[in-house]
Amino acid sequence: MQLTEPINQILNQLEKIHSFNAQNPLEDTRKYLETMSLQLSRKKEPVRMIEELNIPLESHQIPVRIYRPNGKNIQNSSAIIYIHGGWFIAGGFETHDAVVRKLANKTGSVVIFVDYRLAPEHPFPAGLNDCIDSVKWIADNAESLGIDAHQIGIIGDSAGGALATGVSTQIGELLKFQVLIYPAADHQLNTKSWETYETGPVLNKEGGIQAWEWYYPESRDNPDPLAAPILIKDFRNTPPTLVLIAEHDPLRDEGEELALHMKEAGISVHTIFYKDMVHGFMHMGEVLNEVDQAVHEMAEFAHQHLETITK
Template structure:
């Protein structure tokens, strides 16, 4: 493993983040993630309109944050449903605010960041159910939101990419694109990249085992392809897929394997593998120029899918 000095410095900074006042290990992980994202994101992109509101589900409310770029106040636009990462148990509106802003600005699409329920309090399939509720609500209220209901897609990073794929598999051609950023796809954690990067940078195998256990909760979920994306074999009628990978990421190989399965099934898939990058680099705009390149590639892919 040969990391650049910049990557070494970023990883060292992340490891040195101190969390105070955490009630338990899950609370510490959640607070630590917020600190990391806040410190490394860099200057946030200005967005014309940002709104927060709740979407009703069966027995609870789902908080969302909507980003509407300049010039989209009156005309119908494309929309992105963004599913944040965080090992199924952390992350939210604040950790992914900078990423959502960048995507909204680059794509000129209304972007909806979803604060779905997290494990261990709400294990599988709670998060997927929340994203499905938000997606259905968005399509139903598209006209009122000045959104073109025929130009909606989904983006997710890390664990959020696992949820995004499950939703895309369910919605099929109702979604026009999907972007999976360094996706978590397999609970076995037995690929070469996991062996190579078991102790990081950023992620560790121990934390991965704990996270998957909290998320799956029951052994019967270990064989459910909605929960474990790599178990999917049939990708019929799904929207085109863009997969972004990072070279020094323990999730690298499982993301690559998923992309190969999608391609072998005859679906449209594009893969971009970022040399020298680490897991979570999309949070690290203050350090890596690759963040801007990845954002531009995502915008180009979405534009091509929508023929804009």
């Protein structure tokens, strides 16, 4: 495995991150992702407006953050729903703030970030249900949100890619497109890329096994395709899909296989392979120019499939 100088620079910095006063491995993982995102993301772009609200359900509320892009205040905007990564156990508003701001401005769409419930406190299917319920609620309340209910896409990174795939399988008729950024798709962690990158960079197999056990404790005895999308057979509701793959990523092979399954099912799928990149590179804009390239590719894909784009 030959890594570029910028990637080695990033990995050296990651080795120096120590979670302050973490009480257990779960808290350490959550704080590590927050620290990594803060240190390696480029300076946050200003957007026109950020709003926060709670989607009311019978048993609980789902926090969401709405990013309105720079430009004129135009009603009936297109919208993108963002489902974040973090191994199903970490991540939230602040870990992905820099990326989401950039996506809002580049796409010209309102971006709605869903802060779904995390494992192990809330194992599968809690997080997926939150994402499905959020998409339904956003579509039902589009007018009051200032968006067009018929011009909505979804983006998910890593674990969020698994969740977005589950959402689109169930209610893809509400979505014009989906983007999966280095998606987690297979709970078995037995691909060639997992063998090659068992100890990293960025992810490691031991942590992955623990995360899947927290998220989906019944996975070995009763695998559910909505938890592990590599098992999905029916993609009939899935909209046109863009898949971003990183070369030096243990999730590389499962992401490519998921894309292949979609293609074989007749779904329009475009895959972009990011040579030299590692998992999580979208958080590394301070060092990597590929972040801007990926945002541009996603914006181009969104523009192809959304009719009402705020220029």
